[in-house]
Amino acid sequence: MRTMDQQDAWRNNLLQDVDLWISQKIQQKMAIKLKYTDRTYMILSIPSNASDNVYCILLAHNAINVDMAG
Incomplete structure (x- = not known):
């Protein structure tokens, strides 16, 4: 994988x-049309709900527990 100059x-x-x-490697090897959908668009295109809030809190608590453990 190439690095950027940053x-x-x-x-x-x-x-x-x-x-x-x-996708670039696939297009170099095969003569196909490959469509790319930005993954951030897929996340931002759906509205959040209450279970998203609960999930984010669980992720945050687990991240703190892992950080405090070592």
Whole structure:
């Protein structure tokens, strides 16, 4: 996977998005039309509900527990 010419705050090289990289590799090997749908659009295109709030709280609590554990 190719790196971009940019670095993050910790001076690590930023990598290309894996989905764009895979689609380019597939198109190089096969003569097909491949349609790409941005994954952020799929997340933002649906409205949130109460269970999303509960799920986010569970994720946050688990993240804190993992961080405090070590």
